[in-house]
Amino acid sequence: MFTDGPMERFDQILFDVRRIDLTGAGSPVVVFDGDVTIDLRQLENNGELITLADDVPPGDYTGVRVYVDQITLVDLDDDGETVIEAVYPKLPAGGRLKLNPQGPFEVVAGESLLVQVDIDADKSITYHQTGNGEW
Numbered sequence: 001m002f003t004d005g006p007m008e009r010f011d012q013i014l015f016d017v018r019r020i021d022l023t024g025a026g027s028p029v030v031v032f033d034g035d036v037t038i039d040l041r042q043l044e045n046n047g048e049l050i051t052l053a054d055d056v057p058p059g060d061y062t063g064v065r066v067y068v069d070q071i072t073l074v075d076l077d078d079d080g081e082t083v084i085e086a087v088y089p090k091l092p093a094g095g096r097l098k099l100n101p102q103g104p105f106e107v108v109a110g111e112s113l114l115v116q117v118d119i120d121a122d123k124s125i126t127y128h129q130t131g132n133g134e135w
Contacts, residue, residue, distance in 0.1 A: 010087075012074035013040040019067040020051065022115075024104070028065060029056055035069075040119060047116060058109045064099040064117060 015038045021028035032051035042048075073087040099117060107113055 009075075010073040011041060011076040011080070012072070014038070014070075014072040014074065015040065015066075016069040016071075017050070017066060018069050021065040021067075022056065022061045022107075023063040023065055023098075024059060024061040026057075026059070029061075031056060056107050058107050060104045060106050062104045063101065064115065066097045066099060066117070068095040068097060070095075 017032070017036050017038060018034070019030060020032035021030055023029075031053040036050060038048060038050070068091060071089055071091060073089065074083055075085040075087075076082060077084050105113065105115065
């Protein structure tokens with residue numbers, strides 16, 4: 001599940017996610033493999049469930065790895081529909097984002113576990129315009 005804190009600069013913050021892994025002591029466990037676009041601005045007051053996986057091996061996990069194909073930062077006109085500007089920032093680490101929780105989490109056989117990724121866009125996305133017009 002993804003949620004977001006507020007960010008005022010852009011009206012839409014679109015993440016094109018292709019894969020999500022849980023990481024720990026062993027090999028990464030793929031819990032999502034597909035294509036989904038998440039608008040973080042739409043998640044400021046609620047969350048969006050991205051995937052359910054019932055084949056995650058029991059054990060301790062220490063992180064979440066999100067593979068993002070593209071991030072689009074969109075500024076809309078006052079009508080809320082007309083795009084004034086769309087910015088496609090360069091992705092760090094080739095789009096592989098490592099999210100480290102404040103501690104490990106445990107998957108127990110026969111039990112459900114909700115992993116909520118709360119991204120504070122205002123703190124997590126930094127931007128500056130380069131001299132050649134790229135972001």
